[in-house]
Amino acid sequence: MSLFSSSKRRQFEKVAMPFYKSLFQAAYRLTRQREWAEDLLQETMVRAYERFELFKPGTNCKGWLLTILTRCYLNDLDKGRRRPLTTSFDAVGPESRLWDFAAPEDSTNPVSIVMNQVIDHQIEAALDSLTEDFRVAVLLVDVEEISYQEAADALEIPIGTVRSRVFRGRMQIRQALVRELQDTELS
Amino acid sequence: MTMKCSDVQELLAPYADGVLVDDEQRRAEEHISRCEGCRLRVEAQQGIATALRSLKRSQRSEAPSEQVLREIRAQWNRLDARPRRQFRLQFASVAALLLVCVFGVVWARLAVDRSFPASLILDNYKQVSTQPLQPDYPTTDPANGAKWLRSRLHAPVPPVNLSLVNAHLVGVSVVMLHGTQAGQMFFHTPAGMAAVYVVPGKTALRSLSAAQMDGNHFYALTNVGQPGLYAWSYNGMGFGVADNVASEAEACAVAAQRSTSMP
Numbered sequence: 001m002s003l004f005s006s007s008k009r010r011q012f013e014k015v016a017m018p019f020y021k022s023l024f025q026a027a028y029r030l031t032r033q034r035e036w037a038e039d040l041l042q043e044t045m046v047r048a049y050e051r052f053e054l055f056k057p058g059t060n061c062k063g064w065l066l067t068i069l070t071r072c073y074l075n076d077l078d079k080g081r082r083r084p085l086t087t088s089f090d091a092v093g094p095e096s097r098l099w100d101f102a103a104p105e106d107s108t109n110p111v112s113i114v115m116n117q118v119i120d121h122q123i124e125a126a127l128d129s130l131t132e133d134f135r136v137a138v139l140l141v142d143v144e145e146i147s148y149q150e151a152a153d154a155l156e157i158p159i160g161t162v163r164s165r166v167f168r169g170r171m172q173i174r175q176a177l178v179r180e181l182q183d184t185e186l187s
Numbered sequence: 188m189t190m191k192c193s194d195v196q197e198l199l200a201p202y203a204d205g206v207l208v209d210d211e212q213r214r215a216e217e218h219i220s221r222c223e224g225c226r227l228r229v230e231a232q233q234g235i236a237t238a239l240r241s242l243k244r245s246q247r248s249e250a251p252s253e254q255v256l257r258e259i260r261a262q263w264n265r266l267d268a269r270p271r272r273q274f275r276l277q278f279a280s281v282a283a284l285l286l287v288c289v290f291g292v293v294w295a296r297l298a299v300d301r302s303f304p305a306s307l308i309l310d311n312y313k314q315v316s317t318q319p320l321q322p323d324y325p326t327t328d329p330a331n332g333a334k335w336l337r338s339r340l341h342a343p344v345p346p347v348n349l350s351l352v353n354a355h356l357v358g359v360s361v362v363m364l365h366g367t368q369a370g371q372m373f374f375h376t377p378a379g380m381a382a383v384y385v386v387p388g389k390t391a392l393r394s395l396s397a398a399q400m401d402g403n404h405f406y407a408l409t410n411v412g413q414p415g416l417y418a419w420s421y422n423g424m425g426f427g428v429a430d431n432v433a434s435e436a437e438a439c440a441v442a443a444q445r446s447t448s449m450p
């Protein structure tokens with residue numbers, strides 16, 4: 001290994017490798033398949049190392065890695081190499097009706113009531129039931145907690161579209177959870 | 188101006204997250220302060236966002252297999268090795284290019300025809316000697332004649348003085364011999380006319396017969412009853428003396444060679 005390479009390797013290990021595990025978890029959340037997530041992680045880490053000169057020190061390295069990860073994931077989807085597992089969540093309505101969400105009816109405590117009663121796997125199922133565009137946008141912004149702009153860069157779409165997808169995705173999740181709760185109470 | 192709910196739709200998620208600034212923040216605030224529906228939507232957004240963030244924190248800790256990291260490091264090693272391979276390839280390319288250049292230069296030098304045009308000179312002499320002599324630059328001064336030829340041939344043509352053999356310059360000319368430029372110096376001799384030819388760059392004389400006279404080396408092209416030519420090379424130029432009388436050509440050649448090689 002040359003002096004330049006060893007210096008680059010040290011720097012990369014120091015700056016990027018701390019996110020290795022959380023990057024895998026992000027890949028797992030995106031793909032919902034362990035094998036695919038591992039492949040995605042590998043491709044991301046190799047690409048990131050290859051282009052490490054493009055990373056600006058002091059900026060958000062995790063966001064940069066997630067951008068690469070997301071592009072690798074979308075690339076896999078585009079090429080039809082793999083398909084994400086789909087989850088059926090009957091409570092979610094068609095995308096075209098999303099803006100017609102009624103505002104929460106009980107304004108005194110509309111969200112906390114719902115949220116306190118649902119468990120993690122229901123949220124996960126509601127998230128997984130979103131259409132792929134909305135699911136990825138919500139995952140990046142809410143779960144991975146990268147900025148709207150970073151998500152826009154990763155998805156190569158305008159920031160306004162990311163904002164809109166996150167809004168609609170969250171409303172779909174809320175609607176799915178409310179209906180799930182109502183069904184549970186009825187039964 | 189009153190904004191509709193759909194006008195601020197894309198601002199509600201970032202507003203709920205508290206990441207809007209300036210004009211967008213003001214627009215969202217203004218609308219939400221007057222729209223109960225959107226205020227509730229913002230609350231819903233905040234609740235879902237909070238749940239999603241907590242989802243991440245409460246999830247079981249998954250880790251990739253160790254084989255993945257081993258494979259990643261192996262690929263890094265391959266990437267690190269690539270610049271060295273590229274460097275070696277570039278070095279080999281440059282070396283090959285240099286070799287081609289050197290070979291090209293050598294080949295070009297070898298390929299240039301440096302052979303002295305002895306036969307053409309004799310043919311030219313036969314033609315000139317049968318006609319009234321009309322040199323381009325009539326002069327009796329060898330230094331002037333040489334100077335005139337230097338300016339035409341762009342070569343260091345030396346003065347040629349044949350007074351030792353009673354030959355006197357009458358003028359100089361430039362002639363093309365099948366595409367090769369040559370200088371001519373015409374001399375009156377006791378037996379008639381001799382011509383000294385100067386051909387820059389044509390110094391290969393080995394196709395002619397070697398001869399030695401009074402310690403001087405020559406290459407000769409002679410036939411009985413025909414004009415003779417005695418040639419030699421000096422300072423990157425080929426010289427030849429042509430004369431109808433072979434013995435006179437010999438004598439002139441000796442005198443000319445001594446004359447041209449004098450400092």
